[in-house]
Amino acid sequence: MGQNTADPVLRIGLLGLGTVGSGVAEILQHNAQMIAERCGSRLQVVRALVRSGRRRRGAAARVATCTDPRQILEAEDIDVVVELMGGQTPARRYMQRALRAKKPVVTANKAVLALHGSELFALAQRCCVDIYFEGSVAGGIPIIRTLREALGADRTVAVRGLLNGTTQYMLGQLEAGETYADALAAAQRLGFAERDPRLDVSGRDAADKLCILGRLAFNSPLSPKLLSFSGIEALTPQHLAQAHCHGYRVRLLAQAHRRTVAGAAALDAWVHPALLGPQHPLYAVPAAHNAVAVRSLAHGDTQYQGAGAGSLPTGAAVVADLMDVARNLRAGVWGRLPFGNGRRALPPLPAHSCASAFFVSLQVQQRPGVLAHVANVFAEAGISLATVTQNVCATSLVPLTLTTHPTTFGAMQRALLQLRRAPVRRGTAQALPIAADS
Amino acid sequence: MGQNTADPVLRIGLLGLGTVGSGVAEILQHNAQMIAERCGSRLQVVRALVRSGRRRRGAAARVATCTDPRQILEAEDIDVVVELMGGQTPARRYMQRALRAKKPVVTANKAVLALHGSELFALAQRCCVDIYFEGSVAGGIPIIRTLREALGADRTVAVRGLLNGTTQYMLGQLEAGETYADALAAAQRLGFAERDPRLDVSGRDAADKLCILGRLAFNSPLSPKLLSFSGIEALTPQHLAQAHCHGYRVRLLAQAHRRTVAGAAALDAWVHPALLGPQHPLYAVPAAHNAVAVRSLAHGDTQYQGAGAGSLPTGAAVVADLMDVARNLRAGVWGRLPFGNGRRALPPLPAHSCASAFFVSLQVQQRPGVLAHVANVFAEAGISLATVTQNVCATSLVPLTLTTHPTTFGAMQRALLQLRRAPVRRGTAQALPIAADS
Numbered sequence: 001m002g003q004n005t006a007d008p009v010l011r012i013g014l015l016g017l018g019t020v021g022s023g024v025a026e027i028l029q030h031n032a033q034m035i036a037e038r039c040g041s042r043l044q045v046v047r048a049l050v051r052s053g054r055r056r057r058g059a060a061a062r063v064a065t066c067t068d069p070r071q072i073l074e075a076e077d078i079d080v081v082v083e084l085m086g087g088q089t090p091a092r093r094y095m096q097r098a099l100r101a102k103k104p105v106v107t108a109n110k111a112v113l114a115l116h117g118s119e120l121f122a123l124a125q126r127c128c129v130d131i132y133f134e135g136s137v138a139g140g141i142p143i144i145r146t147l148r149e150a151l152g153a154d155r156t157v158a159v160r161g162l163l164n165g166t167t168q169y170m171l172g173q174l175e176a177g178e179t180y181a182d183a184l185a186a187a188q189r190l191g192f193a194e195r196d197p198r199l200d201v202s203g204r205d206a207a208d209k210l211c212i213l214g215r216l217a218f219n220s221p222l223s224p225k226l227l228s229f230s231g232i233e234a235l236t237p238q239h240l241a242q243a244h245c246h247g248y249r250v251r252l253l254a255q256a257h258r259r260t261v262a263g264a265a266a267l268d269a270w271v272h273p274a275l276l277g278p279q280h281p282l283y284a285v286p287a288a289h290n291a292v293a294v295r296s297l298a299h300g301d302t303q304y305q306g307a308g309a310g311s312l313p314t315g316a317a318v319v320a321d322l323m324d325v326a327r328n329l330r331a332g333v334w335g336r337l338p339f340g341n342g343r344r345a346l347p348p349l350p351a352h353s354c355a356s357a358f359f360v361s362l363q364v365q366q367r368p369g370v371l372a373h374v375a376n377v378f379a380e381a382g383i384s385l386a387t388v389t390q391n392v393c394a395t396s397l398v399p400l401t402l403t404t405h406p407t408t409f410g411a412m413q414r415a416l417l418q419l420r421r422a423p424v425r426r427g428t429a430q431a432l433p434i435a436a437d438s
Numbered sequence: 439m440g441q442n443t444a445d446p447v448l449r450i451g452l453l454g455l456g457t458v459g460s461g462v463a464e465i466l467q468h469n470a471q472m473i474a475e476r477c478g479s480r481l482q483v484v485r486a487l488v489r490s491g492r493r494r495r496g497a498a499a500r501v502a503t504c505t506d507p508r509q510i511l512e513a514e515d516i517d518v519v520v521e522l523m524g525g526q527t528p529a530r531r532y533m534q535r536a537l538r539a540k541k542p543v544v545t546a547n548k549a550v551l552a553l554h555g556s557e558l559f560a561l562a563q564r565c566c567v568d569i570y571f572e573g574s575v576a577g578g579i580p581i582i583r584t585l586r587e588a589l590g591a592d593r594t595v596a597v598r599g600l601l602n603g604t605t606q607y608m609l610g611q612l613e614a615g616e617t618y619a620d621a622l623a624a625a626q627r628l629g630f631a632e633r634d635p636r637l638d639v640s641g642r643d644a645a646d647k648l649c650i651l652g653r654l655a656f657n658s659p660l661s662p663k664l665l666s667f668s669g670i671e672a673l674t675p676q677h678l679a680q681a682h683c684h685g686y687r688v689r690l691l692a693q694a695h696r697r698t699v700a701g702a703a704a705l706d707a708w709v710h711p712a713l714l715g716p717q718h719p720l721y722a723v724p725a726a727h728n729a730v731a732v733r734s735l736a737h738g739d740t741q742y743q744g745a746g747a748g749s750l751p752t753g754a755a756v757v758a759d760l761m762d763v764a765r766n767l768r769a770g771v772w773g774r775l776p777f778g779n780g781r782r783a784l785p786p787l788p789a790h791s792c793a794s795a796f797f798v799s800l801q802v803q804q805r806p807g808v809l810a811h812v813a814n815v816f817a818e819a820g821i822s823l824a825t826v827t828q829n830v831c832a833t834s835l836v837p838l839t840l841t842t843h844p845t846t847f848g849a850m851q852r853a854l855l856q857l858r859r860a861p862v863r864r865g866t867a868q869a870l871p872i873a874a875d876s
Contacts, residue, residue: 027591027736038590038776134588140737142588150572150580152476153465153757284722289739298465298754299578301727302744306737316736319591333769338476 010041010326013072013103014048015094016084017060019191020108020135021048023315024082025059035319041326043319046077073097080325082318083107086195092116099127104334106321108135108314111199114208114224117215121339130334132321137209138163138290140306140313142320147216147294148337154296156217158257160435161292162282163209165192165308166200167232167252171273172287175240175249180233191310203231203252207271210254217294218258219340220267220348228351228409229271239430242361242401246389248275249283253435257295258346259355267348268355270409272433275359279437352410356433357386360402360412362419366395374400374419381415383407403434446479448764451510451541452486453532454522455498457629458546458573459486461753462520463497473757479764481757484515511535518763520756521545524633530554537565542772544759546573546752549637552646552662555653559777568772570759575647576601576728578744578751580758585654585732586775592734594655596695598873599730600720601647603630603746604638605670605690609711610725613678613687618671629748641669641690645709648692655732656696657778658705658786666789666847667709677868680799680839684827686713687721691873695733696784697793705786706793708847710871713797717875790848794871795824798840798850800857804833812838812857819853821845841872 012028014021028035028043036042047064049072055061072078073094081098083105085091092112098105099120107113113120113136124131134144138161147156162168166187173183184201187193192200199205207229214222232252243250253276256269276283281303285291290308295301307313328334364370371390378385384405390398404412412431419429450466452459466473466481474480485502487510493499510516511532519536521543523529530550536543537558545551551558551574562569572582576599585594600606604625611621622639625631630638637643645667652660670690681688691714694707714721719741723729728746733739745751766772802808809828816823822843828836842850850869857867 023736031591031593034593035591140740142584142740145583145588146580149762150583150758151754152761153469153473154754155469155472296754298461298750300745300748300751302578302580302742304740304742306740310738312736313738316589316592316734320588323590324587327774331769331771331774333771336765336769 007036008041008330010043011077011079012043012045012082013078014045014082014084015072017048017050017063019311020084020314022060023311024318025063027315027319029059039323039326041330043322047071069094074101078103079329080104080106083109088112095120096123099123099129102127102129104130104325106132106318106325108318110136110208110212114211125335128334130325130328132324134321135314135317137212139309139317141290141304143292143304146304151296151299154298156294156296158295159213159217160255160282162251162285162290163254164200164206164252165290166197169287171250174237201231201233203229203271206252206254210256210269210271214256214267214269215340218267218346220346222269222348227269228354232273235273243275248277251276261349265346267346269348270354274433274435276435277437280435352408354409355406357406358404358412358431359434360431362400362429363397364400366398377418378415381411383411383415445474446768448479448481449515449517450481450483450520451516452483452520452522453510455486455488455501457749458522458752460498461749462756463501465753465757467497477761477764479768481760485509507532512539516541517767518542518544521547526550533558534561537561537567540565540567542568542763544570544756544763546756548574548646548650552649563773566772568763568766570762572759573752573755575650577747577755579728579742581730581742584742589734589737592736594732594734596733597651597655598693598720600689600723600728601692602638602644602690603728604635607725609688612675639669639671641667641709644690644692648694648707648709652694652705652707653778656705656784658784660707660786665707666792670711673711681713686715689714699787703784705784707786708792712871712873714873715875718873790846792847793844795844796842796850796869797872798869800838800867801835802838804836815856816853819849821849821853
């Protein structure tokens with residue numbers, strides 16, 4: 001170890017020099033000697049692919065730029081390609097080209113990995129190079145490394161996460177009485193939001209991340225196209241206040257757990273705004289943080305918390321990956337870590353077979369027989385009610401909240417449809433999963 | 439990947455087949471195929487060194503045993519030695535012999551690493567083999583891996599941990615009104631306590647662990663012989679109740695943070711029972727868990743929580759290390775990860791220069807001039823008082839609690855000595871650090 005002029009150099013090409021790319025450049029500049037001492041190679045950014053020649057600040061301003069991807073993807077003076085463009089196109093194609101040119105890839109791109117991870121990893125294996133992706137999920141939390149390595153000897157039972165910083169922040173603001181528009185604007189101002197905030201508020205960003213975690217933890221071929229997910233767009237301050245009255249917080253929860261259905265093991269996975277009680281391990285996670293709670297057979301319950309995104313946290317995750325790539329290239333090894341975790345894939349349940357207890361809120365007309373009608377709808381859907389709360393109300397529309405025992409998403413869907421058809425009913429019936437505490 | 443008869447085999451020799459050794463055997467047996475798929479080698483326990491032929495249960499009963507260490511340390515059919523004996527002797531000597539025989543070592547022995555880690559790692563480097571030690575600190579939490587790899591690109595500012603399960607559990611029991619003896623007996627019954635519980639309650643176990651973390655996070659040559667540490671033996675339910683009245687919990691806190699003293703960077707590190715307020719990141723950690731909060735420049739605040747010890751959590755950490763050893767041996771590489779983090783060591787401050795705010799409790803005689811005397815003692819020690827609470831009391835001895843602004847451990851020591859000498863004073867003056875929230 002130790003830095004001297006004979007240290008080998010890892011020559012890095014960046015695809016993108018935005019928020020995360022600038023963080024990578026800054027960390028590599030400030031910690032150059034320490035990083036070289038720790039991984040035995042000097043890490044040097046040779047050039048970055050950018051869209052325009054706009055002026056940059058700090059360490060990013062000192063990075064040579066280019067606008068032709070060949071100067072990175074097929075360049076002889078680049079050892080490793082770091083993909084930080086985000087989105088599907090052209091990121092996926094560029095990663096393929098880099099792999100075919102025998103260059104390992106480090107990426108923070110959850111969208112491409114969630115949809116095309118298997119294909120890319122198969123290509124990497126054929127090309128005898130690595131893909132590293134710690135920055136793709138919960139940037140500042142080493143959850144990828146933890147699932148792939150630290151928990152590598154163990155069988156995961158459940159993964160539960162707050163994986164999206166924007167919605168995590170916005171829900172805190174909505175609880176404090178802010179409007180949706182103000183909360184979103186503040187999240188964008190603070191740099192939490194994705195460039196296209198629809199990915200955040202629709203739940204898609206968290207769904208992409210859960211697909212990656214599900215693959216690592218359960219070897220389950222989750223796809224955001226089939227996963228049951230929703231976002232926070234339909235939530236109102238009233239929903240949050242009602243949940244609060246019952247002692248719950250609403251959080252965009254991404255969860256996956258092993259279940260036995262009809263004698264066969266399967267993965268129950270979904271991303272939805274859900275109600276978390278004070279005993280839930282993620283109840284107290286601060287608004288600015290992401291967190292993941294893992295349950296596995298030998299380790300039991302472990303929990304990981306930190307910044308979910310941002311220039312420096314995600315940048316540091318990317319550089320930690322680059323240090324691994326440097327170690328691998330120096331030793332002439334690749335394929336050290338698998339993408340999935342073995343050959344027996346755990347099949348994901350179809351969305352309608354996923355199960356949870358639910359918190360249902362409705363507004364009903366104040367007249368005889370309404371509650372009987374509502375109760376009947378749930379009975380016919382085979383859903384057992386746990387609690388019913390109807391408050392005295394001066395208006396003709398009475399807020400009614402119900403909690404159910406665990407049922408399937410499909411049964412709840414049928415009940416909601418029936419409620420919408422019912423003549424006694426005004427407003428929008430909404431059902432949110434109640435997260436199990438353990 | 440994938441298991442087939444051509445899979446290479448990693449032949450394991452265990453030193454010790456107690457709590458953790460049985461966990462290792464059980465995990466290797468139950469997860470054999472999954473582990474082989476994930477790391478590309480079959481992991482096989484060839485034999486275990488034991489002291490006696492006493493009967494064992496479960497997977498451990500199927501492990502071949504021996505009583506001559508040569509059958510492990512110098513045996514040709516052993517690829518890797520797993521040291522799970524604990525204690526200094528003969529564990530350290532056996533590890534040296536294994537390394538000299540060119541066998542990598544996996545250990546959960548914090549005591550040997552804290553005192554002799556540098557020497558052992560230097561020997562490993564000379565012998566071109568690895569030492570892995572995830573199980574040595576907070577068994578179920580991958581904090582070693584996280585500091586060595588995930589946070590490898592980052593500069594650590596502070597590490598704060600609840601690292602000892604026995605005291606963590608006992609303090610919860612004491613808070614609930616149990617006696618010290620009952621709390622200790624329960625901790626032993628539940629399997630939290632070390633074989634010699636004095637290591638737990640004296641703070642030495644946590645001190646050993648902090649020395650390892652300080653080495654990894656700060657490249658600081660901490661030694662348990664020089665570290666300022668104390669345990670929970672002198673704590674009474676009254677101390678806990680007084681802290682509780684002020685809104686604090688008492689926990690055995692191990693903390694190390696980078697400080698600039700007289701223009702030079704140094705490490706302020708200690709292990710003491712300390713007062714944690716509700717805003718402290720470790721305040722809400724459950725009694726059965728260990729937790730570590732890390733602050734680093736790029737990642738910001740991250741937190742890791744889980745089981746601190748136990749057969750399966752620590753066993754799973756050991757097996758994850760064995761999987762890394764298998765990958766390294768197959769690739770013919772070693773020395774992938776450094777023990778310290780570079781050449782510039784951060785010197786630890788001498789114990790008397792460490793600093794904190796303090797919570798001081800005394801009993802004073804109810805007569806004029808006593809408070810003036812006490813206040814004078816602190817003033818002469820250069821300690822600034824933050825709050826003073828003296829309650830009306832029917833007896834002649836009045837409980838007095840004071841909180842101070844940050845001062846050094848040395849100054850507080852001087853003040854306590856003066857208070858003990860004061861004629862106005864009965865009972866034992868005690869000062870506990872108040873942990874900073876951020």
